Amino acid sequence: xxxxxxxxxxxxxxxxxxxxxxxxxxxxxxxxxxxxxxxxxxxxxxxxxxxxxxxxxxxxxxxxxxxxxxxxxxxxxxxxxxxxxxxxxxxxxxxxxxxxxxxxxxxxxxxxxxxxxxxxxxxxxxxxxxxxxxxxxxxxxxxx
Amino acid sequence: xxxxxxxxxxxxxxxxxxxxxxxxxxxxxxxxxxxxxxxxxxxxxxxxxxxxxxxxxxxxxxxxxxxxxxxxxxxxxxxxxxxxxxxxxxxxxxxxxxxxxxxxxxxxxxxxxxxxxxxxxxxxxxxxxxxxxxxxxxxxxxxxxxxxxxxxxxxxxxxxxxxxxxxxxxxxxxxxxxxxxxxxxxxxxxxxxxxxxxxxxxxxxxxxxxxxxxxxxxxxxxxxxxxxxxxxxxxxxxxxxxxxxxxxxxxxxxxxxxxxxxxxxxxxxxxxxxxxxxxxxxxxxxxxxxxxxxxxxxxxxxx
Numbered sequence: 152x153x154x155x156x157x158x159x160x161x162x163x164x165x166x167x168x169x170x171x172x173x174x175x176x177x178x179x180x181x182x183x184x185x186x187x188x189x190x191x192x193x194x195x196x197x198x199x200x201x202x203x204x205x206x207x208x209x210x211x212x213x214x215x216x217x218x219x220x221x222x223x224x225x226x227x228x229x230x231x232x233x234x235x236x237x238x239x240x241x242x243x244x245x246x247x248x249x250x251x252x253x254x255x256x257x258x259x260x261x262x263x264x265x266x267x268x269x270x271x272x273x274x275x276x277x278x279x280x281x282x283x284x285x286x287x288x289x290x291x292x293x294x295x
Numbered sequence: 296x297x298x299x300x301x302x303x304x305x306x307x308x309x310x311x312x313x314x315x316x317x318x319x320x321x322x323x324x325x326x327x328x329x330x331x332x333x334x335x336x337x338x339x340x341x342x343x344x345x346x347x348x349x350x351x352x353x354x355x356x357x358x359x360x361x362x363x364x365x366x367x368x369x370x371x372x373x374x375x376x377x378x379x380x381x382x383x384x385x386x387x388x389x390x391x392x393x394x395x396x397x398x399x400x401x402x403x404x405x406x407x408x409x410x411x412x413x414x415x416x417x418x419x420x421x422x423x424x425x426x427x428x429x430x431x432x433x434x435x436x437x438x439x440x441x442x443x444x445x446x447x448x449x450x451x452x453x454x455x456x457x458x459x460x461x462x463x464x465x466x467x468x469x470x471x472x473x474x475x476x477x478x479x480x481x482x483x484x485x486x487x488x489x490x491x492x493x494x495x496x497x498x499x500x501x502x503x504x505x506x507x508x509x510x511x512x513x514x515x516x517x518x519x520x521x522x523x524x525x526x527x528x529x530x531x532x533x534x535x536x537x538x539x540x541x542x543x544x545x546x547x548x549x550x551x552x553x554x555x556x557x558x559x560x561x562x563x564x565x566x567x568x569x570x571x572x573x574x575x576x577x578x579x580x581x582x583x584x585x586x587x588x589x590x591x592x593x594x595x596x597x598x
Contacts, residue, residue: 182451190404191450192353213350215510218571219499220360223562242569248554249565264559266566269549270506272350292447293359 181227181288185262189223189292195277197236197289202282208239210277214291218270225262225290226251226277232285235259241274248273252280264294345465347513348477354400354457355450357484360503361401366495368405372487373398374595379420386527389464389472390594392421393479396457401487403449408440415440422460425472430459471521471528478514478531479594486591489584504583505573508542515539534590541582546574 175196182191197210216222226236237252237259251260259280279285374394382388395418402411415437422428432452439449457476464473485507492500515535522532552568 179448179451182447183445185447189447190355190359191447191454192355193349193454194451213346215350215353217356217360217503217506219502220356248567248569249556249563251563260558260561260563262562264562264564266564268567269569269571270503270547271509271571293356295363 177227177229178288178290181225181290182292184227185223185225185290185292186294189225189294191290191292192222193291195275195289195291197277198286199279199284201233201284202278205282208237208276208278209282212275212277213272214275216265216267216271216273218268220267221294222265222267223262223290223292223294224249224251224265224275225292226287227261227290228279228285228287232279232283232287234280234283234285236285236287236289237278237280238263238289239276240265241276242269243271243273245274341465341470344470344517345462347517348461348465348473349458351477351481351510351513351517354397354454354480354484355404357397357488357503358401358404360500361487361491362404364495364497364500366491366497366500368401368407370410372401372490373414374483374591377417377595379417379424382421382424384527385425385472386475386525388421388424389475390479390531392418392425392460393476393481394483394591394595395421395479396453396476397480397483397487399453400450400484403440403446403453406446408449411440412437425464425469427460427463430463431456471524474517474521475531477517478535481510481514482587482591482594485587489587492580493584501575501580502573504580505545505575506547506571508545508547511535511539511542531594534593538583538586538590541579541586545579548572548574 178194178196182194185191193214195210195212199209202209224238224240226238228234228236237250239250239252240248242248249263249265251263252258253260275289277287277289279287374391377391377395379391382391395414399411399414399418402408402414415433419428419431419433422431436449436452436456439445439452457480461473461476464470464476485504488500488504492504515532518528518532518535521528523529548571550570550572552570555566555568557564557566
């Protein structure tokens with residue numbers, strides 16, 4: 152019985168620590184999945200219904216990215232999402248500089264490392280693959 | 296054995312059910328041009344203002360760059376003279392909350408977490424004074440700092456606390472305080488970079504200072520609606536406009552190129568071959584170092 156109590160205490164302590172530490176466990180799990188070498192910078196929390204028509208990626212946000220920095224863009228989708236979260240980034244001239252989804256091969260990458268050599272304000276575009284419904288988070292970290 | 300497993304499973308469910316599982320929803324579109332004239336600033340939508348604020352506030356990027364360049368940590372760059380108990384106006388409280396946020400980012404990035412407790416206490420006091428203390432998870436950040444545990448969790452919680460404060464202020468008609476918070480973070484980051492480049496002249500750091508020209512117009516957009524609110528706001532607007540003047544002849548040019556892609560560890564790696572090039576004379580840099588120092592030291596004084 153004593154062993155059970157100790158075990159419960161440990162789990163309760165761990166659970167409370169996490170509860171206080173992370174306001175959103177899904178986001179924090181995604182933050183940690185970015186890797187030990189990644190330093191958290193920002194997150195974008197995305198929840199979208201099914202798209203009525205196939206247009207551009209629907210969730211848009213601007214972010215300044217700086218030369219001589221390697222960024223990691225990690226994408227996590229909740230289990231009940233119909234499609235995987237994907238990302239495309241455009242520069243200030245509206246030119247696509249990266250996409251986590253390769254239309255030709257149909258391959259979706261869970262993260263993209265971007266070696267930035269041009270400082271500026273970029274547009275981050277998120278959506279779920281094929282305009283599906285879903286919830287997810289995009290994490291931006293810095294890596295060495 | 297089966298009983299033990301059920302027992303442990305129930306314990307785990309009980310523990311984890313305490314945690315907030317909500318996923319937040321947000322969707323917004325930003326105007327295409329980022330160089331909107333200041334007279335247009337008041338017409339910007341709240342979403343656009345929010346986007347500008349989020350775009351600027353990154354209290355750890357300069358610190359990360361310094362660490363990458365192997366610049367040693369120095370306590371002397373910190374705003375040690377701030378006394379949270381002596382601040383009387385909300386302007387000062389919000390501005391200094393931003394400045395200390397950048398200092399916290401610097402301390403965290405260098406894992407000087409033992410030294411961050413004083414800064415944390417001041418942040419808590421200032422946050423409580425402008426009624427946003429509930430968003431700053433002081434105890435957890437303190438615990439993570441003392442344990443020197445996962446740096447990423449510490450950065451996440453610290454930055455997330457600031458973002459929650461910023462969002463709350465903005466959505467409760469206290470956008471003026473949110474703007475001060477964001478500008479405080481930026482000024483302190485700029486101060487850190489300019490002080491370091493003075494001692495450790497480095498091309499990358501020098502360029503980063505020159506590139507802040509890109510952000511400065513956005514900062515002016517954020518503060519423009521409040522420039523006539525009080526003498527303090529008027530003075531800040533004047534300082535930022537003078538700083539903008541000092542950046543006027545700093546040139547940023549671009550070279551063309553196509554991104555190069557490869558795969559690594561199951562992810563995609565994109566190397567940008569387009570580049571930005573900063574043209575800034577020593578004299579221009581000197582003026583930026585001096586004027587940034589003047590603004591920042593005026594802001595942290597307890598007068």
